[in-house]
Amino acid sequence: MxxxxxxxxxxxxxxxxxxxxxxxxxxxxxxxxxxxxxxxxxxxxxxxxxxxxxxxxxxxxxxxxxxxxxxxxxxxxxxxxxxxxxxxxxICPELMVLVRPDGQADLHADLVATDCTAGKPVxxxxxxxxxxxxxxxxxxxxxxxxxxxxxxxxxxxxxxxxxxxxxxxxxxxxxxxxxRPRVTKAVRDFDTLVDDRTRPQHAVYCELCWRESIRSKRLQFIDDQERREVDALLSLAERPLVDLLAMRALAVSLKITKWQSSMEGLISRSRACELGLIFERFRIERMNAGNLSQRYCSIHKPGSAKYHADLRYKAAFSHHLSVLQGRGKSEFALNLPVPNSADMQEFRKTAYDQVHSGLHAVAPKGSPSMGLREKVLLMRQEGLSQSEMARRLGVSRQAISKAKKSLETLVDVHQAGSYLNPLTGEAQVPEHIRARIRDGMDRGLSVAMIAREVRLSKGTVDGLIRLMDDRDSACSS
Known part of the structure; x- marks a missing residue:
């Protein structure tokens, strides 16, 4: 929800x-x-x-x-x-490809009766x-x-x-x-409800980027741990149970003693006590998680170098996010495209990439002034030649050509990292790109140098590197 x-x-x-x-x-x-x-x-x-x-x-x-x-x-x-x-x-559409006499193919849909279940499975x-x-x-x-x-x-x-x-x-x-409901009756494979375009519920995002807050990530981790422990315990029970989340709802909303009595006849009293202890332990962990930051992610912890570096972009980031949602006017001549069927986290990633693109200063004292690349883009839309652009701007033709290539590279770099993995919240990139990032880390390259090699933005590479470090430390422990 x-x-x-x-x-x-x-x-x-x-x-x-x-x-x-x-x-x-x-x-x-x-x-x-x-x-x-x-x-x-x-x-x-x-x-x-x-x-x-x-x-x-x-x-x-x-x-x-x-x-x-x-x-x-x-x-x-x-x-x-x-x-x-x-x-x-x-009925549903059944796709067919029809070839016309001129050799062109048309996509056609025939309507056929569905084999959908008439009612919900038990x-x-x-x-x-x-x-x-x-x-x-x-x-x-x-x-x-x-x-x-x-x-x-x-x-x-x-x-x-x-x-x-x-x-x-x-x-x-x-x-x-x-x-979606906060708590629902579900079968054991409840994790199948997390689809490719839906983030876990209760996500609260960092004020400076697209990532979820420290508290939000911790609560999700607690939920996953709790689900695994409950599933492991109930898999040992003599009788199969299906309403796992219903039992958790009772554990949260009722006193443990009442919850144990309500489970009698389904599982043994001793197993009900074990479940009650699990739910109570994770309830305490959730209370402790309430002390964590709800405003910033682990990368932008207040006082960190990344926090101070991105803090000056905060107002511009918030403004451009409202622009992408149709509630404001963009201050940029070039606006990076939003991914198809984007969710809220991908909207925020696009806004972050936009204000960190370096097209022009994001926190000027007066109104923002366009940089060279934006001026070249506007003149290009007018149909001016490179020679005319160079004459008007007082720069060389090589500078105009370099600015045009830089704009194309900027859009390509953004699109390469615009789609996010729904489980990690970081860019969904191929394995060979991740391998090149690991290789750059092994060679001691900086984030900026690795980003140039793999043609991704620095923010995207920074998040992927931190994700790899977290996984490596988890594996070693």
Whole structure:
């Protein structure tokens, strides 16, 4: 579930499409305004889907009924908008490649009946079932949008409103995936719920970069340790148990003595006592973790050299993060691209790379003045030749050529390290790049020299090196 500080960021990342009809836009905004940090996909006290039912169901159905053109409407048959998380689609698109007489290949989708389970499997957690169905419906929405587009990739004027509605529904589903319950009934392989695009819950980020705070990382480590110990203990039990997290919920919310009595008949009293001791020990560890910093990560500990080096970028970093989320105007002529389907941590990584790119001073006394590379970029967009650029700027043509190459290198360097590993929070780079970084470390090269060799930013390489050091120390211990 998101925190209070991250709600506004989430809403900024997933706005309603401007092409939507007014009634759908109003309903979309009403749903967002009523979501809170207590809301979750499975909550009965703070429900999510009842908000969708009250504010969006009718507007969604009206948008579909108002469009009279031909499109793959069957892809959305079988469930109301508010019921899609609990009901799998009846049909799905099957991709086919058709070759035209001129030899060009077209991607075509045939609609076929799905083999999805009609109901939730007995031992499947409700949240996992909902997330699975949202993925299925997202695929149908994507191909329904494609069917609305004419040749050339443009939507017909009469279908613009419906396209906007379907795109907004996709964004809504991606937004709601962040509202997972804090505690849920689950099977033993609960870790499968951590997918490639979702960070662990309760993530709080460093004020100076994209990494999670010291306290946030420690709490995640405690959760993982607790889950492993509980699983190891219960694997020795005579009777199989499935509701591991439900038992942890009882241990947290009830007194240990009451929790032990509630488990009678499922496991022995002695094993219940052992579980109670595990939960109590980790509860104390969480209390101790509350003394750790919630504002900074382990790299930016106050007083460290890295902290002082990046502190002057704090205001610029915060401002550009709001720019990427559509809440401000960029001060840069060149804006580094955000990764496709970026999550909040990757938005923050892009903002960090931008303000540390050296394009111009980030903390000037007056208004920021553009550097040579930005001036060259703007003149290049005007169509000026290198000779004319050199004459206007009073520099040599070689300096103009070097500035152009530097801009291309800057974008390439950012893109190479823009996607993050969802488990480590550092750049997801190939193994051969990590091997070259290790080799540079063995040769005693500085972070800047290694970054130039592997064509990554210094911040990216610094994080990867620290991650390698942590793993090496863990292995040695």
């Amino acid at each position: 998101p925190t209070t500080n991250s709600l506004d960021d989430l809403f900024a990342v997933f706005p309603c499409d401007s092409r939507c009809p007014s009634d759908f836009s109003a309903g979309f905004d009403a749903v967002l305004s009523r979501l809170s940090v207590s809301s979750s996909l499975t909550s009965r006290r703070f429900p999510v889907w009842s908000l969708v039912r009250a504010h969006l169901n009718i507007a969604f159905d009206r948008a579909i009924a108002d469009y009279e053109g031909i499109w793959a409407i069957d892809l959305l048959a079988g469930a109301q908008l508010s019921e899609m998380a609990k009901t799998p689609p009846a 031992n499947m957690p409700e949240i996992e079932w909902q997330l699975l169905n949202l993925e299925r419906w997202d695929a149908n929405l994507r191909f329904a949008i494609r069917s609305l587009h004419m040749e050339g990739g443009k939507c017909s004027p009469s279908g613009e409103a419906l396209c906007g509605v379907l795109e907004s529904v996709r964004d809504l589903f991606r937004l709601l995936k962040s509202f």
